[in-house]
Amino acid sequence: MLRQPLRILAIGAHCDDIEIGLGGTLLELARSEDVEVDWFVLTSTPERAQETLASADSFLGRHGGQYGSDRVRIHDFRDGFLPYQGIEVKEAFEALKAHVQPDVIFTHSRDDSHQDHRFVAELTWNTWRNHLIFEYEIPKYDGDLGPMSAYVEVSEEHVREKWELLRRHYPSQHSRQWFTEDTFRGLMRLRGVEANAPSGYAEAFRARKLLMDLVPRSSSSEAGIPVFAGVSEGLSR
Numbered sequence: 001m002l003r004q005p006l007r008i009l010a011i012g013a014h015c016d017d018i019e020i021g022l023g024g025t026l027l028e029l030a031r032s033e034d035v036e037v038d039w040f041v042l043t044s045t046p047e048r049a050q051e052t053l054a055s056a057d058s059f060l061g062r063h064g065g066q067y068g069s070d071r072v073r074i075h076d077f078r079d080g081f082l083p084y085q086g087i088e089v090k091e092a093f094e095a096l097k098a099h100v101q102p103d104v105i106f107t108h109s110r111d112d113s114h115q116d117h118r119f120v121a122e123l124t125w126n127t128w129r130n131h132l133i134f135e136y137e138i139p140k141y142d143g144d145l146g147p148m149s150a151y152v153e154v155s156e157e158h159v160r161e162k163w164e165l166l167r168r169h170y171p172s173q174h175s176r177q178w179f180t181e182d183t184f185r186g187l188m189r190l191r192g193v194e195a196n197a198p199s200g201y202a203e204a205f206r207a208r209k210l211l212m213d214l215v216p217r218s219s220s221s222e223a224g225i226p227v228f229a230g231v232s233e234g235l236s237r
Protein backbone atom coordinates (compact mmCIF):
# COMPACT_ATOMS: atom_id res chain seq x y z
CA MET A 1 0.00 0.00 0.00
CA LEU A 2 1.58 3.22 -1.15
CA ARG A 3 0.51 6.78 -0.74
CA GLN A 4 -1.85 7.70 -3.57
CA PRO A 5 -0.58 9.27 -5.62
CA LEU A 6 3.02 8.52 -4.76
CA ARG A 7 5.11 11.53 -5.70
CA ILE A 8 8.41 10.55 -7.23
CA LEU A 9 11.26 12.79 -8.26
CA ALA A 10 13.67 11.12 -10.69
CA ILE A 11 16.95 12.92 -11.36
CA GLY A 12 19.46 12.11 -14.08
CA ALA A 13 22.63 13.83 -15.26
CA HIS A 14 22.15 12.61 -18.83
CA CYS A 15 19.11 11.98 -20.95
CA ASP A 16 18.86 8.21 -20.59
CA ASP A 17 20.16 7.80 -17.03
CA ILE A 18 16.75 7.66 -15.35
CA GLU A 19 15.49 4.96 -17.70
CA ILE A 20 18.68 2.90 -17.35
CA GLY A 21 18.80 3.23 -13.56
CA LEU A 22 15.14 2.82 -12.64
CA GLY A 23 13.23 2.19 -15.84
CA GLY A 24 12.00 -1.18 -14.59
CA THR A 25 10.93 0.31 -11.28
CA LEU A 26 9.05 3.10 -13.05
CA LEU A 27 7.29 0.56 -15.26
CA GLU A 28 6.31 -1.50 -12.21
CA LEU A 29 4.95 1.58 -10.43
CA ALA A 30 3.35 3.39 -13.33
CA ARG A 31 1.52 0.28 -14.55
CA SER A 32 -0.03 -0.58 -11.19
CA GLU A 33 0.06 2.37 -8.81
CA ASP A 34 -1.08 5.96 -8.93
CA VAL A 35 2.18 7.86 -9.26
CA GLU A 36 3.21 11.37 -10.10
CA VAL A 37 6.71 11.56 -11.49
CA ASP A 38 8.79 14.68 -11.87
CA TRP A 39 11.53 13.96 -14.36
CA PHE A 40 14.64 16.14 -14.08
CA VAL A 41 17.60 15.90 -16.47
CA LEU A 42 20.61 18.19 -16.38
CA THR A 43 22.47 17.79 -19.67
CA SER A 44 21.09 17.53 -23.16
CA THR A 45 21.23 18.51 -26.78
CA PRO A 46 18.07 19.42 -28.69
CA GLU A 47 18.05 15.95 -30.24
CA ARG A 48 18.50 14.13 -26.95
CA ALA A 49 15.91 16.29 -25.18
CA GLN A 50 13.32 15.24 -27.74
CA GLU A 51 14.25 11.62 -27.18
CA THR A 52 13.76 12.03 -23.44
CA LEU A 53 10.40 13.74 -23.73
CA ALA A 54 9.05 10.84 -25.75
CA SER A 55 10.75 8.26 -23.57
CA ALA A 56 9.39 9.67 -20.31
CA ASP A 57 5.86 9.59 -21.69
CA SER A 58 6.28 5.98 -22.75
CA PHE A 59 7.78 4.80 -19.48
CA LEU A 60 4.97 6.45 -17.57
CA GLY A 61 2.36 5.02 -19.89
CA ARG A 62 1.12 8.42 -20.85
CA HIS A 63 1.20 10.02 -24.22
CA GLY A 64 1.23 13.78 -24.24
CA GLY A 65 -1.18 14.00 -21.34
CA GLN A 66 -0.75 15.58 -17.94
CA TYR A 67 2.71 14.01 -17.70
CA GLY A 68 3.88 15.75 -20.79
CA SER A 69 6.70 18.20 -20.90
CA ASP A 70 5.47 20.29 -17.95
CA ARG A 71 6.63 17.55 -15.56
CA VAL A 72 9.71 16.67 -17.56
CA ARG A 73 12.36 19.30 -17.01
CA ILE A 74 15.41 19.03 -19.22
CA HIS A 75 18.31 21.42 -18.92
CA ASP A 76 20.97 21.82 -21.56
CA PHE A 77 24.13 21.89 -19.47
CA ARG A 78 27.19 20.47 -21.17
CA ASP A 79 27.65 16.71 -20.95
CA GLY A 80 30.78 15.84 -18.99
CA PHE A 81 31.23 19.30 -17.52
CA LEU A 82 28.56 19.50 -14.82
CA PRO A 83 30.91 20.06 -11.85
CA TYR A 84 32.51 22.94 -13.74
CA GLN A 85 29.14 24.67 -14.18
CA GLY A 86 28.46 24.27 -10.50
CA ILE A 87 26.79 27.56 -9.66
CA GLU A 88 24.27 27.33 -12.47
CA VAL A 89 23.58 23.66 -11.81
CA LYS A 90 23.01 24.28 -8.11
CA GLU A 91 20.64 27.11 -9.00
CA ALA A 92 18.70 24.68 -11.18
CA PHE A 93 18.32 22.36 -8.20
CA GLU A 94 17.16 25.21 -5.98
CA ALA A 95 14.62 26.28 -8.58
CA LEU A 96 13.27 22.74 -8.82
CA LYS A 97 13.01 22.48 -5.05
CA ALA A 98 10.42 25.24 -5.05
CA HIS A 99 8.17 23.29 -7.42
CA VAL A 100 8.17 19.70 -6.19
CA GLN A 101 7.23 17.94 -2.95
CA PRO A 102 8.42 14.39 -3.56
CA ASP A 103 7.77 11.40 -1.32
CA VAL A 104 10.66 9.50 -2.87
CA ILE A 105 13.69 10.74 -4.78
CA PHE A 106 15.80 8.63 -7.12
CA THR A 107 19.22 10.00 -8.00
CA HIS A 108 22.72 8.91 -8.95
CA SER A 109 25.04 7.29 -6.47
CA ARG A 110 27.47 9.42 -4.54
CA ASP A 111 29.99 6.62 -5.22
CA ASP A 112 29.54 6.84 -8.99
CA SER A 113 32.84 7.34 -10.82
CA HIS A 114 31.37 9.58 -13.50
CA GLN A 115 31.88 13.19 -12.48
CA ASP A 116 28.45 14.34 -13.71
CA HIS A 117 26.65 11.52 -11.88
CA ARG A 118 28.55 12.09 -8.65
CA PHE A 119 27.94 15.84 -8.72
CA VAL A 120 24.20 15.30 -9.24
CA ALA A 121 24.15 12.92 -6.27
CA GLU A 122 25.90 15.46 -4.06
CA LEU A 123 23.51 18.23 -5.04
CA THR A 124 20.52 15.97 -4.44
CA TRP A 125 21.60 15.35 -0.86
CA ASN A 126 22.39 19.07 -0.48
CA THR A 127 19.01 20.14 -1.74
CA TRP A 128 16.61 17.67 -0.08
CA ARG A 129 17.35 16.97 3.56
CA ASN A 130 13.97 15.77 4.66
CA HIS A 131 13.33 13.10 2.09
CA LEU A 132 13.69 9.45 1.26
CA ILE A 133 16.47 9.19 -1.32
CA PHE A 134 17.47 6.08 -3.26
CA GLU A 135 20.63 6.10 -5.36
CA TYR A 136 20.56 4.11 -8.60
CA GLU A 137 23.36 2.55 -10.61
CA ILE A 138 24.57 2.95 -14.17
CA PRO A 139 26.72 0.21 -15.78
CA LYS A 140 29.68 1.74 -17.59
CA TYR A 141 33.32 1.73 -18.60
CA ASP A 142 34.50 2.97 -15.21
CA GLY A 143 33.54 -0.30 -13.51
CA ASP A 144 32.09 1.13 -10.32
CA LEU A 145 29.23 -1.25 -9.58
CA GLY A 146 29.14 -2.44 -6.00
CA PRO A 147 27.00 -3.75 -3.17
CA MET A 148 23.49 -2.32 -3.03
CA SER A 149 21.00 -2.22 -0.21
CA ALA A 150 17.51 -1.88 -1.69
CA TYR A 151 15.88 -3.82 -4.50
CA VAL A 152 12.76 -3.63 -6.61
CA GLU A 153 11.68 -6.79 -8.39
CA VAL A 154 11.08 -6.28 -12.10
CA SER A 155 8.84 -8.65 -14.03
CA GLU A 156 10.08 -10.40 -17.17
CA GLU A 157 7.54 -8.32 -19.11
CA HIS A 158 8.97 -5.08 -17.77
CA VAL A 159 12.57 -6.22 -18.31
CA ARG A 160 11.66 -6.61 -21.97
CA GLU A 161 9.69 -3.37 -22.10
CA LYS A 162 12.52 -1.39 -20.48
CA TRP A 163 14.90 -2.39 -23.26
CA GLU A 164 12.28 -1.96 -25.97
CA LEU A 165 11.57 1.62 -24.87
CA LEU A 166 15.26 2.48 -24.48
CA ARG A 167 15.99 1.10 -27.94
CA ARG A 168 13.03 2.84 -29.52
CA HIS A 169 13.51 6.26 -27.94
CA TYR A 170 17.28 6.63 -27.95
CA PRO A 171 18.54 6.08 -31.50
CA SER A 172 21.34 8.54 -30.68
CA GLN A 173 22.83 5.84 -28.43
CA HIS A 174 22.58 2.85 -30.76
CA SER A 175 26.21 3.07 -31.83
CA ARG A 176 27.53 2.73 -28.28
CA GLN A 177 28.88 -0.75 -27.60
CA TRP A 178 27.25 -0.97 -24.18
CA PHE A 179 23.80 0.09 -25.35
CA THR A 180 22.47 -3.43 -25.79
CA GLU A 181 19.70 -5.51 -24.31
CA ASP A 182 22.10 -7.91 -22.61
CA THR A 183 23.82 -5.09 -20.69
CA PHE A 184 20.62 -4.05 -18.98
CA ARG A 185 19.08 -7.51 -18.72
CA GLY A 186 22.34 -8.92 -17.33
CA LEU A 187 22.60 -6.33 -14.57
CA MET A 188 18.95 -6.77 -13.62
CA ARG A 189 19.46 -10.57 -13.58
CA LEU A 190 22.43 -10.29 -11.20
CA ARG A 191 20.50 -7.95 -8.92
CA GLY A 192 17.56 -10.33 -9.15
CA VAL A 193 19.78 -13.13 -7.81
CA GLU A 194 20.80 -10.91 -4.90
CA ALA A 195 17.17 -10.00 -4.21
CA ASN A 196 15.99 -13.61 -4.57
CA ALA A 197 13.36 -12.12 -6.87
CA PRO A 198 10.73 -14.64 -8.04
CA SER A 199 10.89 -13.17 -11.56
CA GLY A 200 14.68 -13.46 -11.53
CA TYR A 201 15.13 -9.75 -12.12
CA ALA A 202 15.48 -6.62 -10.00
CA GLU A 203 16.81 -3.11 -10.05
CA ALA A 204 19.07 -2.18 -7.18
CA PHE A 205 19.49 1.00 -5.21
CA ARG A 206 21.60 2.32 -2.42
CA ALA A 207 19.58 3.47 0.58
CA ARG A 208 22.28 5.53 2.20
CA LYS A 209 20.21 6.84 5.08
CA LEU A 210 16.83 5.74 6.44
CA LEU A 211 14.89 7.09 9.35
CA MET A 212 12.92 4.30 10.98
CA ASP A 213 9.82 5.72 12.58
CA LEU A 214 9.03 2.55 14.53
CA VAL A 215 6.63 4.19 16.94
CA PRO A 216 4.07 6.24 15.01
CA ARG A 217 3.61 9.74 16.36
CA SER A 218 0.37 11.49 15.70
CA SER A 219 2.15 14.73 14.92
CA SER A 220 4.32 13.18 12.26
CA SER A 221 2.35 10.29 10.84
CA GLU A 222 0.58 11.01 7.62
CA ALA A 223 -2.20 8.62 6.70
CA GLY A 224 -1.70 6.52 3.64
CA ILE A 225 2.04 6.09 3.46
CA PRO A 226 2.74 3.03 5.61
CA VAL A 227 5.42 1.67 3.34
CA PHE A 228 7.47 4.81 3.51
CA ALA A 229 6.22 6.04 6.86
CA GLY A 230 8.95 7.66 8.80
CA VAL A 231 11.53 7.56 6.12
CA SER A 232 9.72 10.18 4.09
CA GLU A 233 8.89 12.26 7.10
CA GLY A 234 12.26 13.66 7.84
CA LEU A 235 15.78 12.45 8.28
CA SER A 236 16.96 15.37 10.34
CA ARG A 237 14.18 15.58 12.85
Ligand SMILES: [Zn+2]
Binds near residue numbers: 013017117
Ligand atom coordinates in the same frame (compact mmCIF):
# COMPACT_ATOMS: atom_id res chain seq x y z
ZN1 LIG B 1 24.82 9.37 -17.30
